[in-house]
Amino acid sequence: MTTSLTMNLPVFVVIAPLFVAIMLPTFARRMRLVEGLVIFVEALGLVGAGYLAYTVLSQRGAPLIYQMGGWQAPWGIELMVGNLGAFFLLVISGVSLPVALFARGNLTEEVGGKERITRFYVLYLLLVGALSGMALTNDLFNVFVLVEVATLSCCGMVSTRKHPRAAEAAFTYLILATLGSALVLGGIGFIYMITGHLNMGFASQEINRIWQTNPHVVWLAFSFMLVGFGVKSALFPLHVWLPDAHSTAPSPASAILSGLAIKGYLICLLKVLYNIFGHTLMQEFAVHRILVLAGTIAIIAGSISAFAQDDLKRRLAYSTVAQVGYIVLGFGLVNTKGLTGALFYMASHAVIKSTLFLAAGAIIAVTGRKKVSELAGIGRKMPITMGAFTLASLSLIGIPLLSGFVGKWNLLLGSMESGNIIPTAVIIIGSVLCAAYLLPVIRVAWFEPAPDEDWKDPGISQKLALIILAAVVVILGVIPGPLLELAGRAAADLLVLR
Amino acid sequence: MKILIDKLIINYPYFISVVLFMIGALTVLTRSNLFKKLLGINIMESAIFLLFVAGGNIRGGASPIIGKATTESVYINPLPSALMLTGIVVSVSVTAFALALIVRLYKSYNTTDARRIATMRDEVTER
Numbered sequence: 001m002t003t004s005l006t007m008n009l010p011v012f013v014v015i016a017p018l019f020v021a022i023m024l025p026t027f028a029r030r031m032r033l034v035e036g037l038v039i040f041v042e043a044l045g046l047v048g049a050g051y052l053a054y055t056v057l058s059q060r061g062a063p064l065i066y067q068m069g070g071w072q073a074p075w076g077i078e079l080m081v082g083n084l085g086a087f088f089l090l091v092i093s094g095v096s097l098p099v100a101l102f103a104r105g106n107l108t109e110e111v112g113g114k115e116r117i118t119r120f121y122v123l124y125l126l127l128v129g130a131l132s133g134m135a136l137t138n139d140l141f142n143v144f145v146l147v148e149v150a151t152l153s154c155c156g157m158v159s160t161r162k163h164p165r166a167a168e169a170a171f172t173y174l175i176l177a178t179l180g181s182a183l184v185l186g187g188i189g190f191i192y193m194i195t196g197h198l199n200m201g202f203a204s205q206e207i208n209r210i211w212q213t214n215p216h217v218v219w220l221a222f223s224f225m226l227v228g229f230g231v232k233s234a235l236f237p238l239h240v241w242l243p244d245a246h247s248t249a250p251s252p253a254s255a256i257l258s259g260l261a262i263k264g265y266l267i268c269l270l271k272v273l274y275n276i277f278g279h280t281l282m283q284e285f286a287v288h289r290i291l292v293l294a295g296t297i298a299i300i301a302g303s304i305s306a307f308a309q310d311d312l313k314r315r316l317a318y319s320t321v322a323q324v325g326y327i328v329l330g331f332g333l334v335n336t337k338g339l340t341g342a343l344f345y346m347a348s349h350a351v352i353k354s355t356l357f358l359a360a361g362a363i364i365a366v367t368g369r370k371k372v373s374e375l376a377g378i379g380r381k382m383p384i385t386m387g388a389f390t391l392a393s394l395s396l397i398g399i400p401l402l403s404g405f406v407g408k409w410n411l412l413l414g415s416m417e418s419g420n421i422i423p424t425a426v427i428i429i430g431s432v433l434c435a436a437y438l439l440p441v442i443r444v445a446w447f448e449p450a451p452d453e454d455w456k457d458p459g460i461s462q463k464l465a466l467i468i469l470a471a472v473v474v475i476l477g478v479i480p481g482p483l484l485e486l487a488g489r490a491a492a493d494l495l496v497l498r
Numbered sequence: 499m500k501i502l503i504d505k506l507i508i509n510y511p512y513f514i515s516v517v518l519f520m521i522g523a524l525t526v527l528t529r530s531n532l533f534k535k536l537l538g539i540n541i542m543e544s545a546i547f548l549l550f551v552a553g554g555n556i557r558g559g560a561s562p563i564i565g566k567a568t569t570e571s572v573y574i575n576p577l578p579s580a581l582m583l584t585g586i587v588v589s590v591s592v593t594a595f596a597l598a599l600i601v602r603l604y605k606s607y608n609t610t611d612a613r614r615i616a617t618m619r620d621e622v623t624e625r
Contacts (some may be wrong), residue, residue, distance in 0.1 A: 141581055148588045152595060159599060164606035168615060171599045175535050178592050179526060182542045185585060186519075189546060192578070193553045 006055065010066040010079045013048045013089060014133045016041055021125035028118040035104045038121050042100050045128070046093040049086070056086040057486060065138075074202050078138040083490035084343075088135035088267050090483070091347045094472065095259050095354050096128050102358050102465035103252035106458070109365060110250040111160050120160045120250070127153040127256065131264040140188045140198045140276075143268050147184060151177045151232070154261050157253040158245045169244035176231055176241045183228030190221040191276065200275045211281060222277065222287055229269035233262045235328055236298030239321045243305075246317040251361020254313060258320045259354035263346050266327055274494040279334050288332040295329025296426040298322060303433035310371045312360045315437060316353070319396070322430060323349045329423055330411050338414025339491035344484055345407030348476055352392045352404060355469040359389035362458045362466070372441050377450025379442075384457045386445050388470040393438040395473045398431045403476035406484065511552035518545035530612040532603065536596050543589045547582045554578030 020041045027033045055064065063082035067073070081089075103124070107117045130150040137143055155177065159170035192198055194217050195206035211218045227238070234242040246254050273282060282288050302322030309315040327349070330342020362385045363378060364370055379386035395402035408427060415423040457463055476483060506513050518541055525538030554575035562576040600610060607615050 141584075145584060145588070148592075152591060155595065159602075164603065165619065167599050167602045167606070168619070171532065171596065171603065174592065174596055174599065175526060175539060178539050179523070179542070181588075182522075182539070182546055185543075185546050186549065189550050189553060189578075192550075 009048055009052060010064060010081050010136055013045055014129055014136060016044060017125040017129035021122045024118055024122050028115050031114050034118055034121055038100050038125065042097040046097050049089040049093040052081050053086040053090045053486060056081060056083055073199055074197060077142055078199060079136040080138040081136055083486055083493050085136045087343060087486045087490050089132055091350050092128060092131050092135065092260055095350045096256060098465040098468045099252050099255050099354055101461050104461045106462055107250060112162055116160060120157065123153040123156040127261060131260055134264045134268055138200050140191065140200065144185050144188055147268060148181055150261060150264055151181060154257055158249045161248060161250050166248045169248045173241045173245040180228045180231030183224045187221045187224030187228060190217050204276045204278060207276060208278060222285060225272050229265050233265040234321055234324055235294055236301050236321060236325060242321060243314050243317040247313040251357060255354040255357040258357055259350040262324060263350055270331060279495055283334065288334045291328050291332025292423055295325045295332060296423060298325025299426050299430040303430055307437040310373060312370055312372050315372065316356050316360060320353060326411060333414045333418045335414050335417050336491045336495060337410050337417055339494060340488045341407050341410030341414050343487040343490055344410060347483060348403035348407050351469055351472050352396050355388050355392035355473065358466060359385050362462055366455050366458060372444060375445050376448035379446035380450045381455040382457045384463050385466060388466040390442050391470045391473055393442060397435045397438060401477045403473050405477060406480045511548060515545045515548040532600050532610045532612060536593065540593060547585055550578040550582050
């Protein structure tokens with residue numbers, strides 16, 4: 001019994017949220033049941049992901065492979081729980097559970113009645129299921145389908161807000177994201193045409209054998225994939241949809257979009273670059289330089305744009321653009337330390353950005369004020385919310401003993417190892433710029449006199465969600481051990497010579 | 499040069515697919531009418547579908563049903579066509595969702611022009 005459960009766990013982790021998502025509308029009138037089910041399935045996902053991560057960590061080497069319907073690899077679809085998959089699965093479930101907890105009883109104002117809230121939860125679970133699938137799948141076409149499911153549910157979540165600007169942001173997002181997925185599909189088409197395989201392992205073997213005879217097709221596939229996933233994960237010049245979409249969405253949606261959805265596309269990009277083309281081919285085609293360049297530009301430009309915003313949620317959204325830069329820069333370093341740093345940074349940014357967006361959402365819900373300059377003295381009125389916000393900001397800046405520092409430190413070591421001075425400098429400058437746009441919020445909130453208003457911390461489950469997330473930020477900073485180990489092994493797996 | 503033109507003529511489905519893709523991308527990026535943007539997306543996706551289907555086709559090949567091929571002919575590759583069925587389903591759902599959003603935008607702004615919506619952005623309040 002237990003062995004069959006373990007063997008089938010990878011597919012359960014992906015299917016369970018999708019299944020519950022389809023079931024939810026039947027319970028639309030009983031809000032408590034809906035919320036309970038969502039939190040239950042998220043908790044189940046966390047247990048499953050934790051167990052899978054434990055299994056992967058304890059049995060070194062061979063990844064857990066699940067074959068859909070029992071079909072063998074080149075014909076059937078594979079789910080592979082390697083170090084990378086287990087790592088990202090843990091991040092997904094670890095962040096989506098507190099966000100679901102925060103959403104509980106908090107959506108009426110931004111989304112509307114019971115029916116609309118239920119629809120929001122349906123989209124939420126679809127997104128979580130699709131992201132889990134992206135973490136585990138080992139099949140290229142499956143990647144495309146899951147990317148589309150995630151895109152549609154993201155756009156849907158943005159448009160659940162009643163305000164017409166939300167519909168506008170969702171439309172822009174939908175058009176650009178579909179452009180991106182058309183490019184991704186084109187890239188998959190080129191890879192399939194020259195290799196004849198959709199399974200990543202087999203495609204990788206073929207492509208390393210024949211790339212010299214078809215260098216142009218490999219170029220095309222590289223560029224289609226890079227631009228396609230670049231649009232979806234808001235890599236700097238392609239980020240235009242992000243600030244509107246992430247700042248107009250309801251707060252839990254902003255948290256999950258900025259924290260997780262973008263990382264899902266980045267994981268897919270990572271898999272395509274390292275698991276299919278491989279790092280030797282990347283260096284042959286100088287793709288790693290493009291990644292480093294794009295990353296550095298994104299860090300600087302995103303941080304400066306964030307600095308110019310007065311709207312709190314827009315400032316956080318632009319900050320996401322900058323942080324995507326760090327992750328992509330790490331992808332381009334092509335060494336173990338850099339990739340470990342990028343992966344760990346991905347995890348810590350997921351937690352940090354969710355905390356920031358949720359805290360911002362709580363503040364806006366209570367005070368109705370959206371501008372940074374209007375938040376004077378909010379820290380004294382809402383100590384728990386603002387405390388979580390402060391911890392997360394400090395972590396994002398990279399203060400030691402908080403989670404952001406561990407990722408940045410590994411990125412720094414990686415960039416020094418690669419011998420290129422520019423990324424090293426940009427990582428440090430990025431930290432300073434990050435302090436420049438986040439510290440003013442903290443200063444205004446704690447050190448300016450509070451207005452005479454009756455503001456207080458949000459309800460119990462919101463407080464609980466913020467405390468959990470802030471605790472994770474600290475725990476990951478003080479004892480990064482197991483997660484860093486998993487990220488390190490995932491990085492080593494990606495760099496295996498093939 | 500002649501070899502290049504010959505290659506283009508032999509591989510004309512790929513050439514058409516590239517042209518369609520460009521037309522679609524240009525429409526999406528330059529037109530401000532929301533419907534035209536959506537049409538552009540659809541043209542782009544059709545181009546990709548054509549690319550896949552052309553990649554799976556073998557000239558003179560039989561349809562992939564057992565017994566259709568004779569000794570001298572071969573079966574075409576059915577996998578890309580099957581994949582594109584999924585692709586078409588995805589494209590239809592994107593189109594449906596986008597149309598619903600356009601209806602909602604039209605109700606609040608009374609126009610389907612992206613530029614005019616951008617100028618009216620601050621005047622519209624929550625419905």
